[in-house]
Amino acid sequence: MRQVTGKVIAGAIGFLAFGPVGLLFGLVLGHAFDRGLWRALQLSGPDAVNLMRAQFFETTFTLLGYVAKADGRVSEAEIAQTETLFVQLRLNAEQRRTAISHFKAGSAAGFDPSLTVARFKECLGGRRQAQHTLLVFLAGIALADGTLSSAERQALNQIAGLLSVPQREIDQLLSMINAQAQFQQRAYQQQGGRQRGATHEPSGLDTAYAALGLSPDVSNKELKRRYRKLMSENHPDKLIAEGVPDELLKVATGRAQEITAAYEVIQQSRGLK
Numbered sequence: 001m002r003q004v005t006g007k008v009i010a011g012a013i014g015f016l017a018f019g020p021v022g023l024l025f026g027l028v029l030g031h032a033f034d035r036g037l038w039r040a041l042q043l044s045g046p047d048a049v050n051l052m053r054a055q056f057f058e059t060t061f062t063l064l065g066y067v068a069k070a071d072g073r074v075s076e077a078e079i080a081q082t083e084t085l086f087v088q089l090r091l092n093a094e095q096r097r098t099a100i101s102h103f104k105a106g107s108a109a110g111f112d113p114s115l116t117v118a119r120f121k122e123c124l125g126g127r128r129q130a131q132h133t134l135l136v137f138l139a140g141i142a143l144a145d146g147t148l149s150s151a152e153r154q155a156l157n158q159i160a161g162l163l164s165v166p167q168r169e170i171d172q173l174l175s176m177i178n179a180q181a182q183f184q185q186r187a188y189q190q191q192g193g194r195q196r197g198a199t200h201e202p203s204g205l206d207t208a209y210a211a212l213g214l215s216p217d218v219s220n221k222e223l224k225r226r227y228r229k230l231m232s233e234n235h236p237d238k239l240i241a242e243g244v245p246d247e248l249l250k251v252a253t254g255r256a257q258e259i260t261a262a263y264e265v266i267q268q269s270r271g272l273k
Contacts, residue, residue, distance in 0.1 A: 055123040056130060060137055061099045062116050063159060065106025067138050070155035074107060077145035085137075113155075117162040129233055131163050135170070139177050148174065172213050179210030180258040205269055211262035220272060227263045231256055 068078040082103065086096055105111065124130045138159065142152040160170045209216050212226055234256040266272075 052124050052130075055120060056134070057099070058102050059116055059120040060134060061102035062106035063113060063134070063138055064141050065103035065108075066111055066113050067106075067142050067152060067155045067159075068103075068144075069107035069111075070142075071149040071151040075145050078141055081141050081144035113159055114162060117159060121163070131165060132173075132233060135160065135163075135165065135173060136177065139170070139174050143174070143178055175210060176213045179207050180262070205266065208262040208265045211258065212266070220270065223263075223266065223270075227259070230259045234259070 064082065065074075068074045068082070086099065089095075091099060106113070106116070120134070135156075138156060142148055142156060156170055156174075157167060160167065205216060209218070212223075212230065214223065214226055218226070
């Protein structure tokens with residue numbers, strides 16, 4: 001009953017206007033209307049957040065599989081990255097099985113991401129934070145083995161295109177994620193050196209700037225504006241409202257620590273507070 005309103009109305013109008021042929025045509029139009037109407041009602045009801053989170057979870061792991069397999073094989077580094085993600089997300093046995101199922105579906109030969117992205121857009125609309133967070137996960141697995149193949153890059157560009165995200169944003173995102181990983185690794189190495197009594201040169205400022213997607217000649221005003229924007233994009237409350245699941249939220253918000261660390265190094269070099 002809940003998905004027949006459009007069929008009844010459109011079918012009746014079609015029959016009255018054009019007879020049996022009009023009835024058939026009206027039923028087809030009514031079905032399309034009902035599908036969109038019911039989806040809209042679902043996403044405006046109390047279960048909207050749960051629906052969005054479930055779709056985000058499915059989309060993320062399906063497209064992770066797609067990007068990982070883009071160059072012909074899922075590498076050991078990409079498998080390790082996915083396993084680490086499972087641990088970080090603290091997935092229970094059922095969630096883990098579901099995630100693996102989605103990953104395998106995305107990595108299957110001939111998989112087309114168009115339908116998956118279409119469902120994601122239908123459910124989450126144009127929520128930019130959700131799109132950005134999704135692309136962060138996908139870029140992360142593409143860079144898992146330290147290199148970005150042309151096939152992986154093409155897969156990311158394809159998904160970005162389906163999301164209507166400009167390629168320049170993907171370029172900047174890849175650069176930032178790579179720099180943030182380098183910055184974090186350098187920080188860990190320095191921390192280990194201090195614990196052993198060894199000395200290391202300070203973290204590279206160029207890497208810190210790249211982690212924020214900036215150049216070293218940026219003004220103090222623009223530096224602060226960029227930092228606030230990045231922190232806003234990774235704020236838990238905003239990500240929750242965008243439909244990011246709690247499990248994925250733990251990893252997504254971890255980027256804020258890397259962003260803050262890079263910002264503090266730049267602050268210190270400029271004598272800012």
